[in-house]
Amino acid sequence: GDSVTQMEGPVTLSEEAFLTINCTYTATGYPSLFWYVQYPGEGLQLLLKATKADDKGSNKGFEATYRKETTSFHLEKGSVQVSDSAVYFCALREINFGNEKLTFGTGTRLTIIP
Amino acid sequence: NAGVTQTPKFRILKIGQSMTLQCTQDMNHNYMYWYRQDPGMGLKLIYYSVGAGITDKGEVPNGYNVSRSTTEDFPLRLELAAPSQTSVYFCASITEGPNTGELFFGEGSRLTVL
Numbered sequence: 129g130d131s132v133t134q135m136e137g138p139v140t141l142s143e144e145a146f147l148t149i150n151c152t153y154t155a156t157g158y159p160s161l162f163w164y165v166q167y168p169g170e171g172l173q174l175l176l177k178a179t180k181a182d183d184k185g186s187n188k189g190f191e192a193t194y195r196k197e198t199t200s201f202h203l204e205k206g207s208v209q210v211s212d213s214a215v216y217f218c219a220l221r222e223i224n225f226g227n228e229k230l231t232f233g234t235g236t237r238l239t240i241i242p
Numbered sequence: 243n244a245g246v247t248q249t250p251k252f253r254i255l256k257i258g259q260s261m262t263l264q265c266t267q268d269m270n271h272n273y274m275y276w277y278r279q280d281p282g283m284g285l286k287l288i289y290y291s292v293g294a295g296i297t298d299k300g301e302v303p304n305g306y307n308v309s310r311s312t313t314e315d316f317p318l319r320l321e322l323a324a325p326s327q328t329s330v331y332f333c334a335s336i337t338e339g340p341n342t343g344e345l346f347f348g349e350g351s352r353l354t355v356l
Contacts, residue, residue, distance in 0.1 A: 164345070171246075171332055171347030172285075217284065219345075228273060228292070228336070230345070234284035 130155045134218050134233035141208055141240055149203040149236050151192075151218035159220040161185075161194050161201040166215040166235070175203075175216070210240045244268050248333050248348035255323040255355045263318040263351050265333030273336045274316040275345070276300075276308065278329040285332065291316055323355045 135150040153161065160179045164172040176185030181196035190205045201218060218233040246267045255261055267274065272293045277285040287300030291310040305327055307319045316335075320327060333348045 162344075171349045172334075172345070173347065174344045177344065230275070230287070230336075232285045 130159070130220060130222055130229060130231045132218050132220055132231050132233040134216075134236050136234075136236070137215075138237040138239060141238070143210055143240055143242050144207045145240075147203070147205040147208045147212075147238070149216055149218075149238070151201045151203065151233060153199050153201065153218075153220050153231075155199075155220055155222050157222055159222040161192070162219040162221065163190070163192055163201070163203050164217040164219060164232075166217065168214070172217060208238075208240050210242055213238060213240045246333055246335055246346050246348040248331075248351050250351060251349065252352050253354070255320075255353065257323060257325065257355060259323050260319070260321050261323070261353075262320075263331055263333070263353075265316045265318065265348060266314050267316075267333075267335040267346070268314065269335060269337075269346065270313060271335035271346075272313065272338060274310070275334045275336070276306070276316070276318045277332045277334065278302065279332060279350075280329050288318065288331075320353075325355050327353065328355045329353060 131154045133152050162177045163175040165175045166172045176187040178185040178194035184193045192201050192203045215235045215237045217235045220231050222229050249264045275290045276288040286302045289308040291297045294313050297308050331351045334345045336345050
């Protein structure tokens, strides 16, 4: 079945450091891929998405490229800020015969220290 | 725009009590979901619905029930609360179509069973 494997956390970085959070997936078809972010005390919200191979999703300085050959969708940011401290979830969405399936990774907690 | 609204935000239950978590969305989405998020863990799907009158089990449905009498509302019922149901519950709805798939989450309901 479908699955999403995320880099285990927690991850602690200094402000302005480079961030990579790894995400790989298994799926039977051609899923859409997402990164969601959860700030403390809030629900999840969409950070970025990519719907087909080689697409790059970007938002708020974060980027992720849909790599079909490596089944990956790694999240990157060139210079993190304290306000980026949150939990990040990789997810995939697949539609088979009209049935929609969403699968989430376990989340990676990111803490940025000043 | 209200989006997805969940109530209550916090609740403490005694073992064996019952309660209903309310979820309402005003975006006319057909697909709605209930997830639970245990401390340090990812999201697990409890139940989902693809439209009014249609519901189906997710990964962890035991101890819960749902109904979907209208497009807007998707309540989750706990019949006999158990300590294992202590968790944060998120309701979500999704845009439809092959290239969308953004989940909109409520702010969450933190439930403690003592």
